[in-house]
Every structure is written in structure tokens, then in C-alpha cells.
Amino acid sequence: MKTILATLNAKYIHTSLSIRYLKAYAAPEYEVELAEYTIKDPSMNIVTDLYSKNPEIIGFSCYIWNIEETIKVINMLKKINPSIIIVLGGPEVTYDTKEWMERIPEVDFIIIGEGEQSFKQLLDELHGEENFANVSGIAYRDNDSIQIKPQRNKIDLKTLPSPFRFEEDLPHLSKRVTYIETSRGCPFSCQFCLSSIEVGVRYFDREKIKEDIRFLMDHGAKTIKFVDRTFNISRSYAMEMFQFLIDEHKPGVVFQFEITADIMRPEVIQFLNDNAPKGLFRFEIGVQSTNDTTNELVMRKQNFNKLTRTVTMVKEGQKIDQHLDLIAGLPEEDYHSFKKTFNDVFALRPEELQLGFLKMLRGTGLRLRAADHGYVFMDHSPYEILKNDVLSFEDMIKIKQVEDVLEKYWNDHRMDETIEYLVSHVFETPFDFFQDFGTYWDEKGWTRIGHQLEDLYKHLYEFLLHAKKDELLIVSGFMKYDYLRNQKYKPRKPWWEEIVAKEERSKIYQSILQNPLILGKEFASLQLAEKDLYKHTVLEKLPFNLNHFLKTGTIIEEESFIVVHYDPINLKTTVYSALSGELTTKVG
Template sequence: MKIVLSTLNAKYIHTNLAIRYLKSYSKNYPIELKEYTIKDPLINIVSDLYSGKPDILGFSCYIWNIEETIQVIEMFRKISPDTKIIIGGPEVSYDVPYWLKRLDGKIDYIAVGEGEETFNQLLEHLHGKLTLDEVNGIAYLKEGKVKVHPQTNKINLKELPSPFRFEEDLPHLSKRITYVETSRGCPFQCQFCLSSIEVGVRYFDREAMKEEIRFLMNNGAKIIKFVDRTFNISRSYALEMFDFLIKEHLPGTVFQFEITADIMRPEVIQYLNDHAPTGLFRFEIGVQSTNDETNELVKRKQNFEKLKRTVTMVRDGGKIDQHLDLIAGLPEEDYDSFKKTFNDVFAMKPEELQLGFLKMLRGTGLRINAASHDYVYMDHAPYEILKNNCLSFDDMIRIKHVEDVLEKYWNDHRMDETIHYLTSEVFDTPFDFFQDFGTFWDRQGWARIGHQLEDLFIRLHTFLKTAKPDAVPYTEHLMKKDYLMNQKQKPRKAWWSKPENEDWQKELYGLLTDQPSIAGSAFEQLSLNQKELHKHTVLEKGFNHQYLLAYYPPQGTVMIFEFEYNTSKLKTI
């Protein structure tokens, strides 16, 4: 039989670990992997799958791809009615009767939960080697009735074969994210997360995983992301793996982890600060809320002071970028409480702050008990909430305005000095800046049109002229500096308007050629002649008597010189 396993990833750079484990576990059967993205035209996906004429077709399903996957299945079933279609993954492992009835006549089986052994047994059945009753962990309809075969035992992870050594994957390792898991399960019970349903944590063989990581690096993998729900739940294990990666990493490799910050020991962080190369590690930390009542309601144990200690130590070490997550819409967190949560976390100045909205995932405690907090949410994936007893839909819209500009103006790091100044000196709180600007952005209709880099500066400048006109002169100076600093080459055209008569530039360039010390000793040491000055630098007025001189060398990093110069020789100051 021709067997194909497929999935629709969120982006091309992503890879699906699940279907690779299924293929490696069922090594006695020739299995072809086919990955697409949710942005691909669905008819193209169906055409490509159909061209292989599969007898058995499996799909890995998640909240980000389930609706598109269903459309693919519906089309494929019409043109290939005899193909056995199997679906599995976290999105369809819960509310199984709902999925079987919704997809009646379109799919044949659902693999429920951990799928390696289930899928292999199902292949054995479809090849006539097992009866259907001998297949564990599947669900199907029989004469209109739901039949579910429970799984009997958890897989021994130390015996799972490698999913990383398929020849067809090797040419793509350097271009895509490689996902690795060294454990399954989570010790915590957060009621908004599917991981809370699985009891206990199981580990893969440590030495075998180290060998897999060596293999991946030697074959070009550049971004390796560990999908362990809490990588540092065991201090000794985390320290051993960190030490291994520090000592054996190859240049250019980046490792990403999901960690629980409030259980991270200071000595572990100090070890990383002392020994990890800059940029080798990236931490993803779920804060979600700093409201103690909210955390208690979702059974989330969190010591915010210890979390803050960890984030601060890591940030001060300067070695590891941090991505912190918030969730809007958790129980009993109203608009003002979420504002406090946002400000609490933004104060730590993480490299990235992700503002997400609660999704009522199937199988989670929050979804089961949604009525107790008057949750109203989307019927279809991603099941995002629309309102609850504490947050109105108007509140949700306002917070979405914050999310939009936060992504563009903080997470993308296009104007760090500017945003730091505005959030600390101009607006009452960071949240107030992002909220006011986000609402202004939406009212201008900018959310519905595209933008270039220059547009982001122009739009912020437009907002400040309305909201904080007194802050415009100095903020404009910082915006110019940020803009020039983040250009890889000398910009052809700046975002700010310039007067027609710019004789002052010619005169100041002459002074910089004859007396380079006026811009400081560092600039003087460059020993640029007049031709090099005009070719590789940008000279702009800053604030009051400040000038900005951006030097773009043929090779290397741009240098910004900020200096004061007030002389009667210049007609314009």
C-alpha cells in the first residue's frame, strides 16, 4: 500500500516532528512525508497529494491548521473515495465524538493521543496482520455509533527510533527550524493548557538525544527548538544539557527552550552568564498573568518575584534573548488588572513580549468550566475568547490595538531608544503608550493597509504631534538616531522632511574634514577624507545644538556620532 503522512505547517520554515516519529516507528512500511503550509492554495495541496495515489493518508492536526486540513480532506475524499484517511494530533484527540460526527464519511479513523504505536498497529490492521479490535488508541464510527479503543500503556520513550535521520530532510536542515523533544508531559496543571491533562514527565535517553543533536548540527541545522513543556523541571538535567550544548555547539547554531522562570536556580543562570556564548540560547517564558487570584483559579503556581529575579539575571548577563508570553482573558483578570500585568512584565524589558489571547482548547479545564466565568468564544479553531464576565468585547478590541503596535514597535526592535524614552518618560505607563498609539493607529485605518519601514516612523511621528506635541522635538531626535542606526547601508531618502536650503551641511562637512575632532576622538581616528565623508556618512540635525553623524563603512557595523557644535560660521543652527 502507498502510505502518505501529511500536515499543514504555519510557515514554511517549520517542520512537523510528529509525522517523523510516526514514520520512524513504523519503519517496516514505506512512508512518504508531505508538508505544506496553511497559506498554500488548498487545491494545490489536494492535487499534489492525489498525484501520489495514496492508499492510506494521515494528517497531523492542530488548532492552527484544522480548518484548512478539513477542507483538504473534504476535497480529497471526493476524488479518492477509497483512500483510508486517518487524522491525529492534539486538536482531534479531545471531543472525539464531535470530530467523528462532523467528519462522518470523510475520515476513517482518529488516532487519539500519543500516536506512534497506534499508527503502527493501524497499519498492521490495514495490511491484514491485526484485527481492528487489537488496535489501541483509535476512534471510529461503526453503524453510526462512536467506537473508542483506549490506549493501554505509555510508550517507552527511550526505545523510540530517531526521527531525524531521513535522507530527504538533510538538505533542508539549514533553512528550517528543527524541533526536538527530550521529554513528554508537564508537572503543572495550568487549566488553559493541554499539557495539564497528561500526568507526569517522561524522558528520552539523554545520551541518545545528545547524539541526535550532534548529528543535526553536523548536517547543517541552525535553529534547534526544544519542545519540552518545561525544559528546566529537573535542575540537574537542564544543567547537564546546557553544559553539553555550550561545549559541543557549532558556530551559528541557536537553541530555543521553554523554561519555567521561577524555578530556575540562580547558580544555573550564573553558569550560563559565565560560560554560554552570546546568542547561543533563547528562552521562552510563559508569564501569562501577575494577578495572584487569576493564577490560583487556573491552578498556575507562580512566584513572580523569583520569576523577575531569573529574567533580570538573564537580561543583565547579556547572553540570552528572552521571549515572555502574556495571555489576555484569563479568569477574573479585567482590563485594569491586565494593564498591571503588562506593565509588570514590560518593566523587565524582555527582547520580545508576546501578547496573546486566551484560546479555549478542547479538553482543557477552562473550556469544560467556561460557563462559570461567562466565557463566549469562537466556535471554530483557534477558539479565541470574545468576552467573559470581566472583559467586554470592547475591552478585547482595545487590547488587540495594544498587540498590533507592540509587535511592530517593540518586538521588531526598529526604534529601541525611542520606545524606551516614550514608555518611561512621556506616557504614564508603557501600556498607556501602546494603548493610545494602538487606538490611534486603528482609527487612522492603518491596520488595513501595508507599510514600509519609513511608514512606521512617519506614523509614530504623526501620533505624537497629536498626543504629546511637547515631546516631539526630542523624540524626533531619537527617532532619527534609531532610523540611522538600523540601516545597513546609507539610506537614499530619510523619513523626515528636509528644508530646501541645506548649506549648513556643506559647511559642517567642510569643518568635519578639516577639524574631525569636533565630532569626538572616535570619529577623528577614522581619518576620512571629504570624498569618503560624503559617500559613507549621513549628517543630520538632532535636538537643539546636537548633530547626528552616521558612518556606514563598506564593511562592518554602522557607527553613530552624536556631538554638539555651535559656531557663528554656520548660518543655520
């Protein structure tokens, strides 16, 4: 019976680890074909492709991001060919299984929980006596009734075959994210997370994992993301893996981890700061909330002081980028409490700050006790909350307005100096800036359209004009500085109206040509001819002393000039600044 394992990923660059484990475990007795799509692919295209493969069995891996689209595909497939056997698995259908079987009559089987053994046992029965009562961890139809067989013992992870050795995957490794797990389970009991349901942590064979990582790197994998819920729960294990990755890594490879920051020991961070190549590792840290009452209600143990120590040490090491997560809508976290949480975490200046919204996942303790906190949430995936007893729908809308501008203006690092000045000197708190700007952004309808880089600068400037901030002249100087220094090529037309008149510009350029040392020895060493000076540089005026700011971080309101050189060969951008004979150089 021809068998296909399929899933709809959120993005093309993502890959499904689960269906690869199922395929590997089913071999060699059963040859299984993989088929991956995205949630943005038209349902008809997916159905057409699957139908063309002439399958007799199709298994779908289901998550909150793909379940609704998957159902559409299943319905169409069954209409075209009712004899196709449809099997579902994954976290979205592991809970409320009977409800799913009733809701989707086209589904023949559901694999409950960890699926490797159950799926292979199901294939045994489908190819044999069809006595499905012999299969543990499945739901199936028996005439007009739905039968559910609970899982038995958990699988020994050390016995699982590698999911990374399929020939068809190798050409795509360099273009997609490769997910890898070294453990399953989580030691914590956070009531909003599915990982809290499985008690204990089980580990894969360390040496097999290392061999898989070597294999992946040898075949071109560039981004390898560990999906362990708490990679550093065992310090000795984490240290062993960190050392291995430092010793064995290949240029251009990045490893991403989910870590629990408040349990990471300073000596581990110091080891990474001393030994890890810059950019090799990336940490994802779930802070979620700094409200102690909230954390207690969701059974989340967190020492924010120790978390701060970890994040600060890592940041000072300048080796590892950090992505910190927040969740809006947790119990007893009202709008003002969430504002404090946001400001507490933003004060750490993570490279990325992810603003998420509570999702009432099936099977979680928080969903089971939703009435205790007055939760109202979506009936369909992703089950995002609409309000609770301390956070109104209006408050949720306001917080959502922060999300888009936070992503575009902080996480994308398009204008770091500008945003730093705004949140430190112009607005009362960082949250106030992102909230006020986000509200204005939403009122303008900018959330619904695409934006060029120049548009982002224009939108921010328009907002600041609207907000009537006294510091607009200084902020506009930072915006010009950020815009020019972050370009690889000389911009054709900046987003602002030119301040330096053509005649003044020509005089300054002539002075530079006559005495290049005005801009320092490094600039003079470029030996730019007049044609190159005009062709590959931009001259702009700033309302503050850039030299003094770069040295001290403080503002003196006196005019300075910057000359930005765009090296067309090395794609290197260098900013030179001059004020009364003083010079500074900053390489970007």
C-alpha cells in the first residue's frame, strides 16, 4: 500500500522533523514517501500533487498553524477518492481526539502522542489482519463507534534511527532550517505549554546526535535548530554539546537553542564568551512575564534577577544573539502589568524581542481551567485569547498594535541608534514609544500594506511630527545617520529633502580633494579621485557632534558633517565625520 507522510509547514524554509522520524522508523519494512507543503499553498495545488502520487495511505502531521488548511485538503481528497486511508497525528490532534474524529468524518485514524511505534504498528495491521485493537496510541472507527487505544510505554529514544539520511533531503539542506532534538520532555510545568503534560526528560544517544550533526554539516546544512524545550537542563550535557559544536563546526553554520536563562551558570556563559566563535550560537529565551503572581498561577518558576544576569553576561560577550519571548494575556497580567513586563525585558536590549499572545492549546492546564480567569478565546486554531477577567479586548487590540512596529523597527535593526535615542530620551518608556507609534501605524492602515526601507523612515518621521516632539531635529539626524550607514550601496534618493545645497556641497568636496586629511588618514588612504568622490560618497549635515556622541554617548548640539563612503568592490560602508578639524571613523 503506497504510503505518504505529508504536512503543511508555516514557511518554505521550515522542515518537518516528525514525519522524518516516522519514515525512518517504518523502514525497512515499509517505504514511505514524504510530501511537504506550506499553509500558503492553494489547497487545490496540494490535493493535485498528492493525488498524482497515487497513494493508498496518507498521514498528515497536524499543528495549530496548519490544522484548518489540512482539513480542507483531507475533505477534497476523500471526495475525489473515498478509498484513501487518512491518518492524522501531531500535537493538535493528540488531545480531544474523540472530538476530532467526530468533527472530521473523513479521518480514518489518529495517532495519539509519540507516533513512531504506533504508526508502524498501524501499518502492520493495514497490511495484515486489520485488527486495530492491537495498536496502542491510536483512535479508529469500529462500525459506528470511535475506539481509542491509549499509549503504552514511551519509546526508548536511544533506539530511534536517524531521520536525516534521506537522499532526497540533501540538496535542500543549505536552503532550509534543519530541526534536531536531543531530548523529549520538559522538567517544568508551565500551564500554557504542551510540554508540561509529559513528565520527565528523556535523552537521545549523544554519539548518534553528534554523528547526525557532522553529517548535516558535511552536506551543507547552515541553520540547525535544537527543539529541546530546555537545552541546558543538564549542565554537563549542555557543556559537552557546546564544546562539540565549537570544535566541529563549519564556517557559516548557525546553531539555535531554547534555553532557560535563570538556571544557566555564569561559568557556562564565561566558557561560551571565551571560546565560541561570534555568530555560531543563537539563544531563544522564554521570559513570558516578570509578574510574580502571574508566574505562580501558571506554575512557572523563574528568577528574573538570575535571568537578567545571564542575558547581560551573554550580551557583554558579544558572541551570541538573543531572542527573548513575551506572552500577553497570561492570568492576572493586565495592561499595566504587561507594560511593566515589556519594559523590564526591553531594558536588557535583546537583539530580538518577540511579542506573542496567549494561545489556549488543547490539553494544557490553562485551557482546562480557562473559566477560573474568565478567558474568552477563539474556537478554532490558533485558539488565541480575546480577553480575560483583567485584560479587555480593547487592551488586547492596543498591545497588538505594538507587534508590527516592534518587529520592523527593533528586531530588524534598521535604525538602532534612532530607536535607542527615542526610547531613552524622547518617550517616557520604551513601551510608550512602541505603543504610541503602533497605534498611529494602525490608524494609518500601514499594517495592511508592504513597505520599502524609505517608507519606514518616512512613516516614523511623520509619526514624530504628529506627536510634536521637541527633539525632532536631533532624531532626524540619527535617522539620517542610521539610513546612510546601513546601506551597502550609495542610495539614489534619500528619504529626506536635501539640506546641503549643491553649491555648499561642491565647495566641501573641493576642500576634501585639496586636503583629504581633513577626514583623517584612513580616508586619505583611499586616494579618491574627484569622479569617485562624487560617485561613491554621500555628504550630509547633522545637528549634533557625531564625533562626541560616538565617543561618549552624549549629545552636543553643534553641527557636524558626515561623508559616507560606499566601497563598490568590498561592499563596505564607512562613515567619516568632521567638526572643527576633529575626525571620527566608524566602519559598518
